[in-house]
Amino acid sequence: MSDLLIRPGLADASLLPRLLAERGDGLARLRVVLDAHAALRNSSLSISARNAGVPLLIDPQTYFLQDAPASSDPWQDVPFASTRAMVPGYYDHAAIDRLIADSTRFQVERDATAVVLPYFFLGRMETGWMDVQASVWRRARPVLADLDVGLPIIAPVALDWSRLSGSSPFARGEQLDRALRALSPDEVALAASKSHLGKKPEDRLRALCAEVARLSAIAPVVAWSQGVLGEACVAAGAVGYETRLGYREALDMTSVFAAHRVPPKPGPRTPRMVYVRPLMRGVAKRTIEAVSANPRIWPSVFCLDHTCCAPGGSAMLGDARMHSVHARRRALDELDAIASPAWRWGAIADRSQVGLDLAARINRLDIRQRVDVTALRGMNALGESLRQGEGQIRTA
Ligand SMILES: [Zn+2]
Structure with missing residues (x-):
């Protein structure tokens, strides 16, 4: 049986208790995922999940460290944010341990039922951040042990679709694959960007689904931010998929970074899908x-x-x-x-x-x-x- 992971936003604070109250009525196998800033700004979101006994994940969205959002962006309020874009060279062992510890404490303090590890977006040719990501996976277990956190570990893998085509494991990222196997997470959250696009969408989807099947031998896989391709990922063996509700139902990291570089626009939002x-x-x-x-x-x-x-x-x-x-x-x-x-x-x-x-x-x-x-x-x-x-x- 597969899980549906929904990501309510700040505007969904009143929806969530109403929705979760119906869980016994055909809404089993539901999990709640919160953006870090949403969990910070409105504690009623995590409280609703806790009161309903629904598994709660808090996404630290640490990829924003790679391409700093505007200073007025809500993500800048989280304790591990940075107003300037970081470079991979900054992340020695001490900095990585600090990031793992700070983002884990943030999640645990807000009643997360599993720890979502820090993760970075790996573009087509990216190498520097790939090394940082591998280090996070190698350092995570000792850091969590020091914090005495025994929650399940979820390791997001965020990459451009092109890294899945051709010779994956992670297209020329063998050390990344080795680090993930060594970590042996309780779950992998596969966040592939632009897998839903392209002139030959079946090729991108085939690569995504092949990766779901391959990673499933390491740990159960959740298709992360894949509201549009979620059912196909489940057919390929994913244990569930995660989606926002009515906006950004597919992942395009280029647009995500671009949208957060500018201050949030005032005025009415576009209606949801x-x-x-x-x-x-x-x-x-x-x-x-x-x-x-x-x-x-x-x-x-x-x-x-x-x-x-x-x-x-x-x-x-x-x-x-x-x-x-x-x-x-x-x-x-x-x-x-x-x-x-x-x-x-x-x-x-x-x-x-x-x-x-x-x-x-x-x-x-x-x-x-x-x-x-x-x-x-x-x-x-x-x-x-x-x-x-x-x-x-x-x-x-
Ligand atoms: Zn209906």
Whole structure:
């Protein structure tokens, strides 16, 4: 059975207790992940998770040390932040031990039920930060032992999609692979950037899924920040996937760094996306509203699950975040219920085909924001190729 890890933000503080109260009612296997600054700014988020007895992870987001966010960025409030971009050479053993200790204490003090180790984004050609990441993994167990922290250890691996294609382990990062094996974490959080994009999305997705399968031999793998490709990663053997609710449902580190270099904009936020189960992703609310006026397409879009949304699907727009969590959980439940890997890939192929057909109908309408079908194309092609035979991906 796979886990759904949701990442509520500061704007979700009132949603969370309401959502977690329903856990016994079909929302089992849910975990909460908080951005470090969100856990710092609003303690009710972690308190809600603790009161509900839900596993809680606090993401230290230490990749922001590589490309310092604006001084007014909320991440700058965490005790291990830096207003200037750090260089790999700064991180000798003492600095690494300090970062592990400071970020661990921060998580433990806020009731995290596992420790998310510091991690850095490894771009295509990155070598300096790769060495720092390997050192973090080598130093983590002794540092946590000194702190007397016995919580499970989660090791995020954050890298550009290109490092997974070709000759992974981590494309020319053999020492990284050795350090991860030596650490033997309780779980690996695989955060691949831009795996959902590209002219040939099936190639990127195949590389991602092959890495899920390969890393699963070291530790259980969670697909980190993969709301768009989460089901495919679970079909490949991930024990779950993590996503935000209705925004940034896929990982693009270039945009993440760019968005945080400038001060947060005042004024109203863009409305969140609404998860449409047949499309296997969130879609702009404005697009859904336009579709709701079309009697020929709307019946294929609105939420049919009466335990999730009121008949007619209006709740899907009115309470989109609750709907998103329920609908994502149901989609995972149905995938979990399929015993054979090949049949799971068959289900991914069939679901994505339904999505592609529906997206084509929606995109023919006069709408401003079209449905992006890149990820659907990748899942469809990969699912079709793996539904035959054993359903196993060849790994490096
Ligand atoms: Zn619903």
